[in-house]
Amino acid sequence: MFPKVNDLVYIQVASASKKEAEKECKSRIADIEEESFLIEIPIESDTGKVKRLFIGDELSVYFLSDTGVKNYFNTYVLGFAEDVVQLVRIRKPEEDTISKIQRRNFLRVVAELELAVKLKDSTQFIAHTEDVGGGGVSFICDSKYVLNQGDLIYCWLLLPFKNGLIDHVPFEAEVVRTKSLESGRTTVMLKFVSISNLERQTLIRYCFERQFDFKNR
Template sequence: MELKIGTNIILESISSETTEKFRCKIVEQKNNVIYIDYPVNTATNKTAFLFEGGQYRASFVDEAKVAHAFKTQVLGRVKSNIPMIMLSFPTDEEIIKIQRREFVRVETPVDVAIEFDHQFYQFVTEDISAGGIAIIVNQSVSFKENDEIQLTIVLPFSNSNDGIKYVQTSARVVRFIEKDNRVIVPLQFTNTDDVDRQNIIRFCFERQLKIRKKETTF
Protein backbone atom coordinates (compact mmCIF):
# COMPACT_ATOMS: atom_id res chain seq x y z
CA MET A 1 0.00 0.00 0.00
CA GLU A 2 1.26 3.45 -0.93
CA LEU A 3 0.44 6.21 1.54
CA LYS A 4 -0.22 9.70 0.26
CA ILE A 5 2.33 12.31 1.31
CA GLY A 6 0.79 14.44 4.06
CA THR A 7 -1.41 11.63 5.40
CA ASN A 8 -2.10 12.13 9.11
CA ILE A 9 -1.03 9.25 11.35
CA ILE A 10 -1.78 8.62 15.03
CA LEU A 11 0.84 6.61 16.93
CA GLU A 12 -0.10 4.83 20.15
CA SER A 13 2.70 3.44 22.32
CA ILE A 14 2.57 -0.32 22.95
CA SER A 15 6.08 -0.76 24.33
CA SER A 16 5.81 1.37 27.48
CA GLU A 17 3.80 1.16 30.69
CA THR A 18 1.92 4.40 29.98
CA THR A 19 -0.18 4.65 26.83
CA GLU A 20 0.74 7.84 24.97
CA LYS A 21 -0.56 9.04 21.64
CA PHE A 22 1.22 11.15 19.03
CA ARG A 23 0.13 12.75 15.78
CA CYS A 24 2.40 13.15 12.77
CA LYS A 25 2.37 13.25 8.96
CA ILE A 26 3.85 11.12 6.23
CA VAL A 27 6.76 12.92 4.54
CA GLU A 28 8.09 10.11 2.34
CA GLN A 29 7.74 6.37 1.72
CA LYS A 30 10.28 3.90 0.38
CA ASN A 31 9.19 0.28 0.12
CA ASN A 32 8.76 -1.01 3.68
CA VAL A 33 9.85 2.23 5.39
CA ILE A 34 7.80 5.38 5.97
CA TYR A 35 9.29 8.73 6.95
CA ILE A 36 7.34 11.01 9.29
CA ASP A 37 7.90 14.50 10.64
CA TYR A 38 8.62 14.78 14.36
CA PRO A 39 5.42 13.73 16.15
CA VAL A 40 3.47 15.82 18.66
CA ASN A 41 2.11 14.41 21.90
CA THR A 42 -1.71 14.70 21.68
CA ALA A 43 -2.03 15.37 25.42
CA THR A 44 0.70 18.01 25.84
CA ASN A 45 0.95 19.38 22.26
CA LYS A 46 4.73 19.17 22.64
CA THR A 47 7.16 17.65 20.15
CA ALA A 48 8.07 14.09 21.08
CA PHE A 49 11.36 12.26 20.54
CA LEU A 50 10.74 8.61 19.76
CA PHE A 51 13.48 6.19 20.75
CA GLU A 52 14.86 3.74 18.22
CA GLY A 53 13.27 0.32 18.69
CA GLY A 54 10.07 1.73 20.21
CA GLN A 55 6.93 -0.11 19.11
CA TYR A 56 3.67 1.63 18.24
CA ARG A 57 0.20 1.01 16.88
CA ALA A 58 -0.30 3.36 13.94
CA SER A 59 -3.67 4.36 12.51
CA PHE A 60 -4.65 6.50 9.54
CA VAL A 61 -7.63 7.25 7.29
CA ASP A 62 -7.18 6.83 3.54
CA GLU A 63 -8.65 8.96 0.75
CA ALA A 64 -11.78 6.79 0.71
CA LYS A 65 -12.33 7.66 4.41
CA VAL A 66 -11.52 4.08 5.45
CA ALA A 67 -9.55 3.73 8.70
CA HIS A 68 -6.56 1.38 8.89
CA ALA A 69 -4.15 0.28 11.62
CA PHE A 70 -0.81 -1.51 11.74
CA LYS A 71 2.07 -2.20 14.11
CA THR A 72 5.29 -0.33 13.52
CA GLN A 73 8.74 0.16 15.01
CA VAL A 74 11.06 3.17 15.11
CA LEU A 75 14.05 2.44 12.86
CA GLY A 76 16.00 5.65 13.36
CA ARG A 77 16.26 9.34 12.48
CA VAL A 78 17.16 11.11 9.26
CA LYS A 79 18.61 14.60 8.84
CA SER A 80 17.36 16.18 5.63
CA ASN A 81 15.62 19.45 4.71
CA ILE A 82 13.40 18.64 7.66
CA PRO A 83 14.22 16.20 10.47
CA MET A 84 12.41 12.88 9.96
CA ILE A 85 11.85 9.63 11.79
CA MET A 86 11.89 6.27 10.01
CA LEU A 87 9.15 3.75 10.81
CA SER A 88 8.75 0.20 9.60
CA PHE A 89 5.82 -0.33 7.25
CA PRO A 90 4.20 -3.76 6.95
CA THR A 91 2.86 -5.69 3.99
CA ASP A 92 -0.73 -5.14 2.87
CA GLU A 93 -1.76 -8.37 4.62
CA GLU A 94 -0.60 -6.96 7.97
CA ILE A 95 -2.61 -3.74 7.66
CA ILE A 96 -6.01 -4.02 9.35
CA LYS A 97 -9.16 -2.19 8.33
CA ILE A 98 -10.89 -0.66 11.34
CA GLN A 99 -14.62 -1.32 11.40
CA ARG A 100 -16.29 1.81 12.73
CA ARG A 101 -19.55 1.43 14.62
CA GLU A 102 -22.41 3.82 14.00
CA PHE A 103 -21.60 6.97 15.94
CA VAL A 104 -23.83 7.73 18.94
CA ARG A 105 -25.70 11.01 18.56
CA VAL A 106 -26.32 13.06 21.72
CA GLU A 107 -28.84 15.88 21.98
CA THR A 108 -26.92 18.74 23.58
CA PRO A 109 -26.27 22.43 22.80
CA VAL A 110 -22.75 23.24 21.62
CA ASP A 111 -21.49 26.49 20.10
CA VAL A 112 -20.40 26.24 16.45
CA ALA A 113 -18.76 28.83 14.20
CA ILE A 114 -19.22 28.32 10.45
CA GLU A 115 -17.31 29.81 7.54
CA PHE A 116 -18.63 29.62 3.99
CA ASP A 117 -17.81 31.78 0.98
CA HIS A 118 -15.96 34.31 3.19
CA GLN A 119 -19.03 34.70 5.42
CA PHE A 120 -19.13 33.77 9.10
CA TYR A 121 -22.02 32.49 11.21
CA GLN A 122 -22.60 31.46 14.82
CA PHE A 123 -25.02 28.66 15.68
CA VAL A 124 -25.91 26.19 18.43
CA THR A 125 -26.22 22.46 17.85
CA GLU A 126 -29.36 20.38 18.21
CA ASP A 127 -27.20 17.27 18.57
CA ILE A 128 -23.66 16.04 18.01
CA SER A 129 -21.83 12.81 17.20
CA ALA A 130 -18.38 11.83 15.97
CA GLY A 131 -19.87 11.62 12.46
CA GLY A 132 -21.52 15.02 12.34
CA ILE A 133 -23.76 17.59 14.00
CA ALA A 134 -27.17 19.15 13.49
CA ILE A 135 -27.39 22.92 13.91
CA ILE A 136 -30.36 25.17 14.64
CA VAL A 137 -30.46 27.80 11.88
CA ASN A 138 -32.17 30.99 13.02
CA GLN A 139 -30.97 33.36 10.30
CA SER A 140 -30.63 33.48 6.53
CA VAL A 141 -27.55 31.67 5.20
CA SER A 142 -25.77 31.48 1.87
CA PHE A 143 -24.88 27.77 2.03
CA LYS A 144 -27.22 25.12 0.69
CA GLU A 145 -27.56 21.34 0.47
CA ASN A 146 -24.32 19.51 -0.49
CA ASP A 147 -22.14 22.59 0.06
CA GLU A 148 -18.93 22.03 2.03
CA ILE A 149 -18.41 24.40 4.94
CA GLN A 150 -15.72 24.97 7.56
CA LEU A 151 -16.54 24.45 11.24
CA THR A 152 -15.07 25.38 14.59
CA ILE A 153 -16.84 23.42 17.34
CA VAL A 154 -16.46 24.33 21.02
CA LEU A 155 -16.45 21.32 23.37
CA PRO A 156 -16.74 22.42 27.04
CA PHE A 157 -15.71 19.37 29.07
CA SER A 158 -16.88 19.14 32.69
CA ASN A 159 -13.51 17.73 33.72
CA SER A 160 -11.25 20.67 34.60
CA ASN A 161 -8.22 18.76 33.30
CA ASP A 162 -9.76 18.67 29.81
CA GLY A 163 -11.08 22.23 29.85
CA ILE A 164 -12.37 23.44 26.48
CA LYS A 165 -11.40 21.71 23.24
CA TYR A 166 -11.76 23.38 19.82
CA VAL A 167 -12.42 21.08 16.87
CA GLN A 168 -11.77 22.50 13.41
CA THR A 169 -13.07 20.44 10.53
CA SER A 170 -15.03 20.58 7.30
CA ALA A 171 -18.53 19.25 6.77
CA ARG A 172 -21.11 18.65 4.05
CA VAL A 173 -24.56 20.19 4.35
CA VAL A 174 -26.93 17.22 4.26
CA ARG A 175 -30.34 18.95 4.07
CA PHE A 176 -32.61 21.58 5.63
CA ILE A 177 -35.39 20.28 7.90
CA GLU A 178 -38.34 22.23 9.30
CA LYS A 179 -39.12 20.93 12.79
CA ASP A 180 -41.29 22.51 15.50
CA ASN A 181 -41.16 25.94 13.82
CA ARG A 182 -37.38 25.69 13.62
CA VAL A 183 -34.93 24.94 10.82
CA ILE A 184 -32.52 22.08 11.63
CA VAL A 185 -29.55 21.44 9.33
CA PRO A 186 -27.63 18.14 9.68
CA LEU A 187 -23.95 18.39 8.76
CA GLN A 188 -21.72 15.41 7.97
CA PHE A 189 -18.02 15.71 8.84
CA THR A 190 -15.74 15.24 5.83
CA ASN A 191 -12.24 15.84 7.16
CA THR A 192 -11.92 15.14 10.89
CA ASP A 193 -8.62 13.79 12.16
CA ASP A 194 -8.46 10.98 14.73
CA VAL A 195 -7.55 13.29 17.63
CA ASP A 196 -10.54 15.57 17.08
CA ARG A 197 -12.82 12.57 16.54
CA GLN A 198 -11.69 11.05 19.83
CA ASN A 199 -12.37 14.36 21.60
CA ILE A 200 -15.90 14.41 20.19
CA ILE A 201 -16.49 10.78 21.21
CA ARG A 202 -15.29 11.53 24.75
CA PHE A 203 -17.47 14.64 24.91
CA CYS A 204 -20.55 12.69 23.74
CA PHE A 205 -19.85 9.97 26.29
CA GLU A 206 -19.51 12.56 29.06
CA ARG A 207 -22.79 14.23 28.07
CA GLN A 208 -24.54 10.84 27.92
CA LEU A 209 -23.47 10.08 31.47
CA LYS A 210 -24.60 13.54 32.59
CA ILE A 211 -28.03 13.09 30.97
CA ARG A 212 -28.49 9.63 32.51
CA LYS A 213 -27.51 10.95 35.93
CA LYS A 214 -30.17 13.67 35.69
CA GLU A 215 -32.79 11.13 34.61
CA THR A 216 -32.08 8.87 37.58
CA THR A 217 -32.46 11.75 40.08
CA PHE A 218 -36.16 12.26 39.22
Protein backbone atom coordinates (compact mmCIF):
# COMPACT_ATOMS: atom_id res chain seq x y z
CA MET A 1 0.00 0.00 0.00
CA PHE A 2 1.45 3.34 -1.08
CA PRO A 3 0.55 6.80 0.27
CA LYS A 4 -1.76 8.81 -1.97
CA VAL A 5 -1.55 12.36 -3.31
CA ASN A 6 -2.22 14.86 -0.48
CA ASP A 7 -1.41 12.29 2.22
CA LEU A 8 0.82 13.58 5.02
CA VAL A 9 4.16 11.85 5.48
CA TYR A 10 6.39 12.05 8.56
CA ILE A 11 10.14 12.02 8.00
CA GLN A 12 13.38 11.54 9.91
CA VAL A 13 16.65 12.28 8.13
CA ALA A 14 19.75 10.13 8.67
CA SER A 15 22.44 12.21 10.35
CA ALA A 16 25.72 11.80 12.21
CA SER A 17 24.08 13.90 14.94
CA LYS A 18 21.70 11.87 17.13
CA LYS A 19 19.73 15.05 17.90
CA GLU A 20 19.24 15.80 14.20
CA ALA A 21 18.44 12.17 13.34
CA GLU A 22 15.66 12.10 15.95
CA LYS A 23 13.93 15.25 14.66
CA GLU A 24 10.60 14.53 13.00
CA CYS A 25 9.46 16.55 10.00
CA LYS A 26 6.19 16.49 8.13
CA SER A 27 5.44 16.90 4.46
CA ARG A 28 2.74 16.04 1.94
CA ILE A 29 2.67 13.90 -1.19
CA ALA A 30 2.30 16.37 -4.09
CA ASP A 31 2.53 13.94 -7.00
CA ILE A 32 3.32 10.30 -7.74
CA GLU A 33 5.57 9.21 -10.60
CA GLU A 34 6.40 5.73 -11.83
CA GLU A 35 9.51 5.36 -9.66
CA SER A 36 9.31 8.28 -7.25
CA PHE A 37 7.17 10.49 -5.03
CA LEU A 38 7.22 14.27 -5.19
CA ILE A 39 6.81 15.76 -1.73
CA GLU A 40 6.57 19.30 -0.41
CA ILE A 41 9.61 20.74 1.38
CA PRO A 42 9.48 19.19 4.88
CA ILE A 43 8.79 21.29 7.97
CA GLU A 44 10.22 20.43 11.39
CA SER A 45 7.27 19.38 13.56
CA ASP A 46 8.51 21.01 16.77
CA THR A 47 9.90 24.31 15.41
CA GLY A 48 8.01 24.91 12.17
CA LYS A 49 11.32 25.54 10.39
CA VAL A 50 11.98 24.38 6.85
CA LYS A 51 14.15 21.25 6.73
CA ARG A 52 16.70 21.50 3.95
CA LEU A 53 17.37 18.23 2.13
CA PHE A 54 20.24 17.20 -0.14
CA ILE A 55 20.53 14.65 -2.92
CA GLY A 56 21.50 11.34 -1.33
CA ASP A 57 19.94 12.07 2.07
CA GLU A 58 18.51 8.84 3.49
CA LEU A 59 15.01 9.14 4.97
CA SER A 60 12.91 7.07 7.33
CA VAL A 61 9.29 7.81 6.40
CA TYR A 62 5.88 6.82 7.70
CA PHE A 63 2.32 7.60 6.67
CA LEU A 64 -1.04 6.69 8.20
CA SER A 65 -3.45 4.25 6.59
CA ASP A 66 -7.19 4.96 6.50
CA THR A 67 -7.49 3.03 9.78
CA GLY A 68 -4.74 5.07 11.45
CA VAL A 69 -1.97 2.44 11.25
CA LYS A 70 1.59 3.72 10.70
CA ASN A 71 3.27 2.36 7.58
CA TYR A 72 7.07 2.78 7.40
CA PHE A 73 9.55 2.73 4.55
CA ASN A 74 13.13 3.85 3.94
CA THR A 75 14.03 5.96 0.92
CA TYR A 76 16.44 8.64 -0.25
CA VAL A 77 16.42 11.99 -2.04
CA LEU A 78 16.76 11.73 -5.84
CA GLY A 79 16.55 15.44 -6.64
CA PHE A 80 14.19 18.38 -6.84
CA ALA A 81 11.42 19.68 -9.10
CA GLU A 82 9.84 23.07 -9.63
CA ASP A 83 6.06 23.46 -9.57
CA VAL A 84 4.20 26.35 -7.97
CA VAL A 85 6.60 25.62 -5.12
CA GLN A 86 9.81 23.59 -5.02
CA LEU A 87 9.25 19.88 -4.50
CA VAL A 88 11.57 17.09 -3.39
CA ARG A 89 11.76 13.90 -5.46
CA ILE A 90 12.26 10.76 -3.34
CA ARG A 91 12.64 7.17 -4.45
CA LYS A 92 9.42 5.13 -4.37
CA PRO A 93 10.09 1.98 -2.32
CA GLU A 94 9.23 -1.53 -3.37
CA GLU A 95 5.71 -2.10 -2.08
CA ASP A 96 6.70 -5.22 -0.16
CA THR A 97 9.28 -3.21 1.84
CA ILE A 98 6.58 -1.02 3.41
CA SER A 99 6.17 -2.30 6.95
CA LYS A 100 4.28 -1.70 10.18
CA ILE A 101 7.71 -1.81 11.89
CA GLN A 102 10.18 1.06 11.66
CA ARG A 103 13.59 0.08 10.27
CA ARG A 104 16.19 2.77 10.94
CA ASN A 105 19.26 0.80 9.86
CA PHE A 106 21.35 2.29 7.09
CA LEU A 107 21.64 0.49 3.80
CA ARG A 108 24.69 -1.77 3.48
CA VAL A 109 26.10 -3.17 0.25
CA VAL A 110 28.84 -5.68 -0.53
CA ALA A 111 31.88 -3.81 -1.84
CA GLU A 112 35.61 -4.46 -1.91
CA LEU A 113 37.07 -0.98 -1.45
CA GLU A 114 40.47 0.25 -0.36
CA LEU A 115 40.54 1.41 3.26
CA ALA A 116 43.46 3.13 4.98
CA VAL A 117 43.43 2.38 8.72
CA LYS A 118 45.26 4.14 11.57
CA LEU A 119 45.22 2.56 15.04
CA LYS A 120 45.51 4.38 18.36
CA ASP A 121 49.19 3.39 18.62
CA SER A 122 49.75 5.11 15.21
CA THR A 123 50.11 1.78 13.35
CA GLN A 124 48.87 2.26 9.78
CA PHE A 125 47.92 -0.28 7.12
CA ILE A 126 45.76 -0.75 4.03
CA ALA A 127 42.80 -3.13 4.14
CA HIS A 128 39.83 -3.93 1.90
CA THR A 129 36.19 -3.69 2.90
CA GLU A 130 33.64 -6.52 2.80
CA ASP A 131 30.64 -4.21 2.94
CA VAL A 132 29.94 -0.52 3.44
CA GLY A 133 26.96 1.54 4.54
CA GLY A 134 25.83 4.80 6.05
CA GLY A 135 26.26 3.45 9.58
CA GLY A 136 29.59 1.66 9.30
CA VAL A 137 31.80 -0.74 7.35
CA SER A 138 33.45 -4.10 7.76
CA PHE A 139 36.89 -5.00 6.46
CA ILE A 140 39.40 -7.85 6.34
CA CYS A 141 42.97 -7.44 7.56
CA ASP A 142 46.01 -9.49 8.53
CA SER A 143 45.61 -11.02 12.00
CA LYS A 144 48.92 -9.45 13.08
CA TYR A 145 46.98 -6.22 13.60
CA VAL A 146 45.34 -6.57 17.01
CA LEU A 147 41.91 -4.99 17.19
CA ASN A 148 39.49 -5.39 20.09
CA GLN A 149 35.86 -4.54 20.66
CA GLY A 150 35.53 -0.90 21.69
CA ASP A 151 38.78 0.26 20.05
CA LEU A 152 38.58 3.59 18.22
CA ILE A 153 40.34 3.82 14.86
CA TYR A 154 40.70 6.42 12.11
CA CYS A 155 40.04 5.49 8.48
CA TRP A 156 40.03 6.87 4.96
CA LEU A 157 37.75 5.08 2.51
CA LEU A 158 38.22 5.32 -1.27
CA LEU A 159 34.94 5.47 -3.23
CA PRO A 160 35.11 5.05 -7.03
CA PHE A 161 31.90 6.26 -8.72
CA LYS A 162 30.68 5.10 -12.14
CA ASN A 163 31.22 8.58 -13.63
CA GLY A 164 34.95 8.21 -12.99
CA LEU A 165 35.10 10.46 -9.94
CA ILE A 166 36.88 9.18 -6.84
CA ASP A 167 36.01 10.41 -3.35
CA HIS A 168 37.91 9.86 -0.11
CA VAL A 169 35.74 9.60 2.99
CA PRO A 170 37.53 10.09 6.35
CA PHE A 171 35.87 8.93 9.56
CA GLU A 172 36.45 7.75 13.12
CA ALA A 173 34.91 4.42 14.01
CA GLU A 174 34.51 1.98 16.90
CA VAL A 175 35.25 -1.72 16.59
CA VAL A 176 31.96 -3.53 17.19
CA ARG A 177 33.11 -7.10 16.64
CA THR A 178 35.98 -9.14 15.20
CA LYS A 179 35.94 -12.61 13.69
CA SER A 180 38.94 -14.87 12.97
CA LEU A 181 38.91 -16.50 9.56
CA GLU A 182 40.30 -19.89 8.53
CA SER A 183 42.68 -18.07 6.20
CA GLY A 184 44.43 -16.59 9.24
CA ARG A 185 43.01 -13.17 8.58
CA THR A 186 40.44 -11.21 10.61
CA THR A 187 37.12 -9.60 9.75
CA VAL A 188 36.57 -6.34 11.63
CA MET A 189 33.12 -4.74 11.93
CA LEU A 190 32.96 -1.00 12.57
CA LYS A 191 30.30 1.56 13.42
CA PHE A 192 30.87 5.24 12.75
CA VAL A 193 31.59 7.44 15.76
CA SER A 194 32.46 10.63 13.89
CA ILE A 195 31.69 11.33 10.22
CA SER A 196 30.50 14.58 8.66
CA ASN A 197 27.02 14.74 7.15
CA LEU A 198 28.55 15.54 3.75
CA GLU A 199 30.82 12.48 3.90
CA ARG A 200 27.94 10.26 5.04
CA GLN A 201 25.79 11.52 2.14
CA THR A 202 28.63 10.72 -0.28
CA LEU A 203 28.86 7.19 1.13
CA ILE A 204 25.09 6.66 0.97
CA ARG A 205 25.06 7.83 -2.68
CA TYR A 206 27.75 5.25 -3.43
CA CYS A 207 25.68 2.54 -1.71
CA PHE A 208 22.57 3.32 -3.72
CA GLU A 209 24.60 3.41 -6.96
CA ARG A 210 26.05 0.03 -6.04
CA GLN A 211 22.63 -1.40 -5.13
CA PHE A 212 21.22 -0.17 -8.45
CA ASP A 213 24.04 -2.00 -10.27
CA PHE A 214 23.18 -5.26 -8.49
CA LYS A 215 19.47 -4.92 -9.36
CA ASN A 216 20.23 -4.44 -13.05
CA ARG A 217 22.61 -7.36 -13.51
